[in-house]
Amino acid sequence: MILLLIAVIAVVILAVKQRENIQAVIDSRTYSTEELTGKITESKQQVEEAIAQYDLPIKRDFTFEEEEKIRKGELTAEEAMQLIMEPSQDTDESAAAAPASSQAEEQPKTNTADSIVAGYLQQVYGLKAYYIGELGRVESEMRSVYVQSGRNKAAIAGIVQSYMPEVGSLESECDGKIASLLAGMRSDLSAIGADTSIADKIYDAYINEKALRKAYYLSMY
Numbered sequence: 001m002i003l004l005l006i007a008v009i010a011v012v013i014l015a016v017k018q019r020e021n022i023q024a025v026i027d028s029r030t031y032s033t034e035e036l037t038g039k040i041t042e043s044k045q046q047v048e049e050a051i052a053q054y055d056l057p058i059k060r061d062f063t064f065e066e067e068e069k070i071r072k073g074e075l076t077a078e079e080a081m082q083l084i085m086e087p088s089q090d091t092d093e094s095a096a097a098a099p100a101s102s103q104a105e106e107q108p109k110t111n112t113a114d115s116i117v118a119g120y121l122q123q124v125y126g127l128k129a130y131y132i133g134e135l136g137r138v139e140s141e142m143r144s145v146y147v148q149s150g151r152n153k154a155a156i157a158g159i160v161q162s163y164m165p166e167v168g169s170l171e172s173e174c175d176g177k178i179a180s181l182l183a184g185m186r187s188d189l190s191a192i193g194a195d196t197s198i199a200d201k202i203y204d205a206y207i208n209e210k211a212l213r214k215a216y217y218l219s220m221y
Contacts (some may be wrong), residue, residue, distance in 0.1 A: 025218065027212060027215035027217075028216075028219040036212055037064055043212065044061040046201070046205060048061060050198055056118045057086055058121055059131070061125065064082070066080055068132050070129055071135065073136055073137075101218075111188065112192070120184060126177060131170060134170050138170070152206050173194050182202060185198070185199040
């Protein structure tokens with residue numbers, strides 16, 4: 001936990017101009033860990049309410065507890081995605097039984113708001129699970145180096161500093177991919193004359209939850 005705390009603080013210091021990091025510091029001094037957990041859950045529920053207007057195979061975000069399991073390596077990104085995806089209505093058997101002629105005559109599906117949001121949302125949550133897992137991996141590596149040092153507390157700062165470029169790179173990489181996906185969602189929805197506000201709601205929740213997560217760890221000390 002000491003390693004994780006210092007890592008969070010270092011990221012905040014390195015990128016203090018970013019609004020979610022500033023908010024993280026404020027929230028960590030304002031709310032308890034229990035209150036922050038509740039705020040993270042509330043943020044997820046707001047997105048779930050927003051996507052409820054669409055017919056999607058994904059009905060919810062990962063729970064806070066599921067995300068912690070991903071971070072700790074108790075749940076893979078693939079396993080987490082299976083938890084929030086509804087079972088497919090189509091089976092391999094039915095597809096195999098369909099006449100070849102009917103398959104050939106099948107027309108490409110027209111883009112709808114439902115299909116556009118579903119496609120992008122699945123990618124967004126897939127990225128989220130992957131990068132939570134990656135941060136957990138980095139945390140585990142730092143812990144191993146600390147143990148190998150003989151649990152020398154004087155070495156903690158150096159250990160964390162050596163991993164900061166990787167942590168910062170992962171965050172920037174994830175931010176860029178999320179922004180790109182949601183820009184694509186806006187563009188595709190706009191192209192069919194559909195409401196694009198869902199993309200903004202998903203992005204705002206992503207930024208908000210990042211800040212709340214950082215605040216959650218900072219608030220422990």
